[in-house]
Amino acid sequence: MPGAGRRAFYCVLCRKQTNHKERRKVTKEQKQILKKLVVSVCDDDVLCCNCRIKCHKQFKKGTQIKETQNKTNDNNYSPPRTSASNNVRSPPSVTLPFPSTSTSHSSCFICKKGGPKLLVVPNSARNSVFLQRKLLIPYGARCCAKHILNGNLTSDSMEKIPVLSQVSLLNRSSITGILLYLREVVLKNKNSRIDFDDEENFSEQQYVSLTGLSKVSFDDLFSHVNGRVKNTSVRSPRNSLGIFLMKMKTGLSNGILSSIFNVSKASIRRAVTTVRRALMEEFVPQNIGFSHITREDVISRHTRPLAESLFGGTGTQALLVLDGTYIFIQKSMNFTFQRKTYSMHKGRPLVKPMVIVSTSGYYISVLGPYLARNNDASILNHIMKTNKEDVFNWIQENDVFIVDRGFRDSMAYLEELGMKAVMPSFMTKGEKQLSTHDANTSRLVTKIRWVVESANARIKRWKFLDRILPTSQVPYIADYIRIVCSISNKYFPPLSTGNVDEDNAVACKIKYLATQINHLKEEVESKMLDSRKVLWKRPEELLDFPRLDEEELRNITCGTYQLKLSPSYAEEHFNDGADIMVHRDDPYLLRVKIQSRHVSSKSYLLWIRYNETSVTGWYCKCRAGSRVVGVCGHIASVIWYLASGRHQESIHSVRDWGRYINDASVIPEPVDASESEEEGVEE
Numbered sequence: 001m002p003g004a005g006r007r008a009f010y011c012v013l014c015r016k017q018t019n020h021k022e023r024r025k026v027t028k029e030q031k032q033i034l035k036k037l038v039v040s041v042c043d044d045d046v047l048c049c050n051c052r053i054k055c056h057k058q059f060k061k062g063t064q065i066k067e068t069q070n071k072t073n074d075n076n077y078s079p080p081r082t083s084a085s086n087n088v089r090s091p092p093s094v095t096l097p098f099p100s101t102s103t104s105h106s107s108c109f110i111c112k113k114g115g116p117k118l119l120v121v122p123n124s125a126r127n128s129v130f131l132q133r134k135l136l137i138p139y140g141a142r143c144c145a146k147h148i149l150n151g152n153l154t155s156d157s158m159e160k161i162p163v164l165s166q167v168s169l170l171n172r173s174s175i176t177g178i179l180l181y182l183r184e185v186v187l188k189n190k191n192s193r194i195d196f197d198d199e200e201n202f203s204e205q206q207y208v209s210l211t212g213l214s215k216v217s218f219d220d221l222f223s224h225v226n227g228r229v230k231n232t233s234v235r236s237p238r239n240s241l242g243i244f245l246m247k248m249k250t251g252l253s254n255g256i257l258s259s260i261f262n263v264s265k266a267s268i269r270r271a272v273t274t275v276r277r278a279l280m281e282e283f284v285p286q287n288i289g290f291s292h293i294t295r296e297d298v299i300s301r302h303t304r305p306l307a308e309s310l311f312g313g314t315g316t317q318a319l320l321v322l323d324g325t326y327i328f329i330q331k332s333m334n335f336t337f338q339r340k341t342y343s344m345h346k347g348r349p350l351v352k353p354m355v356i357v358s359t360s361g362y363y364i365s366v367l368g369p370y371l372a373r374n375n376d377a378s379i380l381n382h383i384m385k386t387n388k389e390d391v392f393n394w395i396q397e398n399d400v401f402i403v404d405r406g407f408r409d410s411m412a413y414l415e416e417l418g419m420k421a422v423m424p425s426f427m428t429k430g431e432k433q434l435s436t437h438d439a440n441t442s443r444l445v446t447k448i449r450w451v452v453e454s455a456n457a458r459i460k461r462w463k464f465l466d467r468i469l470p471t472s473q474v475p476y477i478a479d480y481i482r483i484v485c486s487i488s489n490k491y492f493p494p495l496s497t498g499n500v501d502e503d504n505a506v507a508c509k510i511k512y513l514a515t516q517i518n519h520l521k522e523e524v525e526s527k528m529l530d531s532r533k534v535l536w537k538r539p540e541e542l543l544d545f546p547r548l549d550e551e552e553l554r555n556i557t558c559g560t561y562q563l564k565l566s567p568s569y570a571e572e573h574f575n576d577g578a579d580i581m582v583h584r585d586d587p588y589l590l591r592v593k594i595q596s597r598h599v600s601s602k603s604y605l606l607w608i609r610y611n612e613t614s615v616t617g618w619y620c621k622c623r624a625g626s627r628v629v630g631v632c633g634h635i636a637s638v639i640w641y642l643a644s645g646r647h648q649e650s651i652h653s654v655r656d657w658g659r660y661i662n663d664a665s666v667i668p669e670p671v672d673a674s675e676s677e678e679e680g681v682e683e
Helices: 028-036 049-070 123-133 155-159 172-191 204-211 215-225 237-250 254-261 265-287 295-301 305-312 335-341 376-386 388-393 405-416 436-460 471-491 500-513 519-526 550-557 561-573 633-643 673-682
Strands: 094-096 118-120 142-144 168-170 319-324 348-357 363-371 400-402 420-422 580-583 589-595 603-610 615-620
Touching: 123 155, 123 172, 204 215, 204 237, 215 237, 215 265, 215 471, 237 254, 237 265, 237 471, 254 265, 265 471, 305 319, 305 400, 305 436, 305 500, 319 363, 319 376, 319 436, 335 348, 348 376, 348 436, 348 471, 363 376, 363 388, 363 471, 376 388, 376 405, 400 436, 405 420, 436 471, 436 500, 519 603, 519 615, 550 561, 550 633, 561 589, 561 633, 589 633, 603 633, 615 633
Parallel strands: 319 400, 400 420
Antiparallel strands: 094 168, 118 142, 319 348, 348 363, 580 589, 589 603, 603 615
């Protein structure tokens, strides 16, 4: 065998076998460098060419530093810059009981694919893998570019790292780097309580609780601000976004946020400002405003089939639901502005944004805010007359505006523009109850219009907008509202959805009922059943009242809102003995007296007719009690209790907190001490 019996010469530093052309004996200067690296050198040890050059540069660097220290009173002198790659690394000589991976340069250490486009694994990724998996990646290991994201390995790649050995061979430099990294992590965790840079720092639920967004949504929103927010020494762009969202979600003050993030109040203020500006540049215009979506998309994707069946007609009309909401502000020391923003209705200063949504709850636009003295009708007229956001280029004739009674002064103007506006009916002067027709048509409107109320409530779920804002934030209220509405459009599910077949069936039923009359109301009025008390008696037990399931109850109420109120009504009226009366001659006709939940001095009489299988008629003397499209909350509570609630083990309702509060009108009668003494003597 050629070369058999020859001595093998290994580099004392890198342990690479050398041939006679590239090996050199260790000089006196090189021995000084190797001694600092804790490398024992014998007289016959050698160095390879690369290590010899590194030792020479390291020795030269040390000489220059020494010369620099000898220079005195020379403030203009600066030592020459040296590259970190020229530093001599000690040979791997320490074995640690940690698993390690391969060190191949020609193939990816994860998927084993060959080069040439391989990247050296960054030190940050190596340290992160050691912390999370207790796995050491040797210095200089290479991997594919797809495994690296933002300087770290992706979560999938980290799970797929193969283990080559159960021990690791390290040098002094690697051990020093790991210790310094661990020290940095400890100090960072000690000084910072919340850090969004570490994606594994919070669970999914914690992301939602702190920021209002899931982890995936947070990452996607960060992609819209990354590059527009500066990376400072105290907060990264990702932490800046976390500060902004926590400010919106929790409404915490800047002082509390500064304690949580361990930064100054000024830094919190700058983070909120920069993120707000970054979101307003690109993210908000893409997700809200009449220009961000076409009317065809609203009709096809964001219009509920039920609303289209009730008001849409041909299916080419855009259905818009409008309502104003309130943002409360501090009282201003500018008295002119204070008078303009003071609301006589709410008794406090506020501003009013106008919210425009589709019938599914999708925010089409939010305009304003406007002064408190502007009512909804004047705000809508101003929007149309000034052509806000080029609204006339978006809407067309016969589009439907679904509004509440606050827009009554703008109905004529909308009709002049060729728009169709639907609104709940008014009672004429002297009336105490809507007619059956007006109550039915009003129910058609409220069946669709509730979605804008839920949209306003979704805005107020961001607690910053539900608090009293300082006057310094008044110029930015519009930005904050548009940002949270854009986030809702992008990442939250629609407020109202419905199956096409189910919505069409419900629409046919509602439109049919809207044309009917209330026969029980006519019977009550013709026979004066509301005044003839002798016709009613207290029943022993209503065993013949039909039992109904949840779906059958929803068919009667045409919704769920009334059923949600039913347990509270039932707990107040039926736990202490039901005030339910039955007709003496007609055992299938009931009369019930229900206390108003708003006014203590007001109560309502209602009548219900039924048979063995279903409820056939109802009538209540409340404002909307004569309708046959669904029922009012008073009738729903009686039907729910008799058909379902009384058959349950217990009625789950809201606790009575009144027993924890004192009532000044209740004064116990004083006990006469003399009478007590006399009674004691007689005994």
